[in-house]
Amino acid sequence: MPTPPSASPEPLPDHRPEGGEQLPSRVWVLRGVRAAVSIPALILAAAFVGYAGLARESGFTLGETLAMVGFVWALPSVVVLTGAITAGMGLVPAAIAVALASVRLMPMTMALMPVLRVEGRTRRWQLLIASHFVAVTAWVWAMRYLEDHPREARLPFFLGFGASLTAFVFVMTGAAYVLVDDMPLLPSAALFMLTPVYFLCSLWGAARISADKAAMAIGLLLGPLFHLYLPGLDLLWTGLVGGTLAYVGTRIARRGLR
Amino acid sequence: MSAADAWWWPYVMIVVAGWLATDIWRWLGVFASGKLREDSEVMIFVRSIATALVAGVIAKLILFPAGALQSAPVALRIVAAACGFAAFFASRQKVVIGVAVGEVVLIGGWLLLDLG
Numbered sequence: 001m002p003t004p005p006s007a008s009p010e011p012l013p014d015h016r017p018e019g020g021e022q023l024p025s026r027v028w029v030l031r032g033v034r035a036a037v038s039i040p041a042l043i044l045a046a047a048f049v050g051y052a053g054l055a056r057e058s059g060f061t062l063g064e065t066l067a068m069v070g071f072v073w074a075l076p077s078v079v080v081l082t083g084a085i086t087a088g089m090g091l092v093p094a095a096i097a098v099a100l101a102s103v104r105l106m107p108m109t110m111a112l113m114p115v116l117r118v119e120g121r122t123r124r125w126q127l128l129i130a131s132h133f134v135a136v137t138a139w140v141w142a143m144r145y146l147e148d149h150p151r152e153a154r155l156p157f158f159l160g161f162g163a164s165l166t167a168f169v170f171v172m173t174g175a176a177y178v179l180v181d182d183m184p185l186l187p188s189a190a191l192f193m194l195t196p197v198y199f200l201c202s203l204w205g206a207a208r209i210s211a212d213k214a215a216m217a218i219g220l221l222l223g224p225l226f227h228l229y230l231p232g233l234d235l236l237w238t239g240l241v242g243g244t245l246a247y248v249g250t251r252i253a254r255r256g257l258r
Numbered sequence: 259m260s261a262a263d264a265w266w267w268p269y270v271m272i273v274v275a276g277w278l279a280t281d282i283w284r285w286l287g288v289f290a291s292g293k294l295r296e297d298s299e300v301m302i303f304v305r306s307i308a309t310a311l312v313a314g315v316i317a318k319l320i321l322f323p324a325g326a327l328q329s330a331p332v333a334l335r336i337v338a339a340a341c342g343f344a345a346f347f348a349s350r351q352k353v354v355i356g357v358a359v360g361e362v363v364l365i366g367g368w369l370l371l372d373l374g
Contacts, residue, residue, distance in 0.1 A: 039354050054325040064268045071277035076315045079324050081276045085268060094275035102280040104311030109287025111305045114296035124288065131284035136312060147296075186368055188326035190361055193335070196319040197342040197360035201353040203312055204346070215306040219313025224321045226314070238314035243307030251299075 025156040028149075032160020035141075041165050043198045044137045045172040047075060050191025052176035053183040054079070058086045062177050069173050073166060074135040075195055077102045103236050107243075109134045115146050116155045130155060133162025136199050140206040210253070215246035329373055330364065338364035 048069065055065040060082070072078045080101040084094035109131050116122070116130060138161060146154045207213045219242040226234035226241075294301055320335050327335065342360025349355035 043353075043357055050325070057325075060268070064272065067269060067272045068276055071272055072280050074280060076319065077276075077280050081272070081279075083324060084275065085271055091271060091274055094271060095279045098275050098279040099282070101315075102283050104308060104315065105280060105283035106287040106290065107304045107308035107311065109284045110291045110294065111301060111308055113288055113291035114294050114301065117291075127288045128285055131288050132281060134284050134287070183326075185326050185329055185373070186365065189330055189368065190365055192319075192323055192325050192327035193330075193338060193361060193364050194357060196316045197339055198353065198357050199312065199316045199319075200339060200343050201346040201351075201356035203309065203316070204343075205351055205353060207309065209302065211302050211306045212309050215309035216313045219310030220317045222310070223314025223317035227318055227322060234318075235311055235314050239307045239311035242310030242314070243303065246310060247303045247306040251302075 023153065025152075028153045028156035029160035032157040032162075033164040035145075035157070036161045036164040036168065038141075040137050040141065040198070040202065041168055043194055044075075044165070045169050046191055047194040047198070048169050048173045049176040049180070050183075050188055050194070051075065051078065051082075052173045053180060053188050053191070055082055056177055056180075058082055060085075062174065065177055066170060066174055069170055070166070072098075073132065074102060074105060077105075097232075100232060101235060104239060105134055107239065108139050112139060112142055115142065116158055118151050118155070121152075122155060126155060130159055130162065133158070133166060136202070138162045138165060140202040143206045143208075209250075211246050211250040214250050215243050218242040218246050330368060331371070334364065334367040334371070338367065 051069075052065060055068070060068075068078050068081060072081060077098055081094065081098050084097050089097065112134060113127055113131075116127065138158070141161065142158055146158060149157060203216055204213070207216060219238055222238045222242045223234065226237045230237055294304075320339050321332060323335070338360045341363045342356045342358075345359035346353065346356030
């Protein structure tokens with residue numbers, strides 16, 4: 001690979017570290033809102049525009065479509081839920097299918113919370129609220145940029161970013177549902193292609209150390225493999241097996257067999 | 259009229275099978291993160307699991323897609339994603355370039371193959 005691990009792309013102008021220790025939280029919320037005006041927000045909104053077409057074709061009303069976006073928020077999980085309801089699955093099987101497809105949110109949230117938290121100051125309910133915004137786009141952004149900011153700024157910054165990203169995507173999904181009547185096949189397919197390619201690039205961009213990169217490579221291979229041979233529990237196994245292999249392998253490379 | 263036909267039934271599905279089934283993981287993540295330090299070995303391990311899971315989701319979205327993307331042959335989807343990722347590297351990790359190239363390859367291939 002041409003890029004050495006340490007060479008991260010230049011930070012966006014909005015993310016410059018500043019001596020913001022004394023700035024009130026609302027300033028950081030507003031900076032989070034401003035940071036959400038971004039290319040990733042446009043890509044995510046476009047992906048949800050594609051999803052609005054799928055939901056409409058599948059017979060969901062506008063209210064149901066928006067409820068799924070607002071309540072679930074993570075796009076791959078939204079798609080699984082849509083498929084489960086369309087297939088006429090019962091409440092419990094549908095909940096199991098969605099839960100299995102959403103396991104990733106737990107380790108993602110676990111990895112993010114220590115970055116957001118100010119020891120002894122941050123309340124747990126504040127983190128529970130912030131956790132709803134955990135989905136690939138906001139997580140990747142947070143893992144990449146939040147550590148450049150003073151600890152007190154991170155939670156309000158993330159809340160401003162997450163809330164405005166969600167609001168923007170919510171409105172765009174609703175607008176697309178109403179305005180786009182019958183989307184032809186090609187644009188619809190192109191919109192569905194946005195999510196995986198965007199996730200692919202941004203996940204690599206958020207990888208800080210070799211364990212992250214190894215985990216990504218192994219996960220890409222194991223995901224389809226387990227999908228074919230262990231359907232249902234495939235993502236769980238991908239995470240546990242792939243994550244363990246990546247961690248143990250790179251740990252041995254780092255420190256030898258200790 | 260059974261419950262499954264009522265107007266509110268989809269909303270029950272969305273709240274229980276959608277909201278609870280996803281946010282439960284986020285809440286568990288908050289509780290499990292407890293006193294973890296962001297630079298600890300456990301955190302590296304947790305991040306590896308999270309990253310492998312997201313990578314698994316990505317691979318599934320490309321190989322086993324929902325909706326209109328199914329109409330594109332699997333080879334075209336893989337080539338488009340690979341070209342996008344390669345362009346991302348070639349452009350010194352610009353996500354926009356990667357996404358744009360992936361889309362151009364998909365749309366170009368679609369038109370060449372005349373998939374309609």
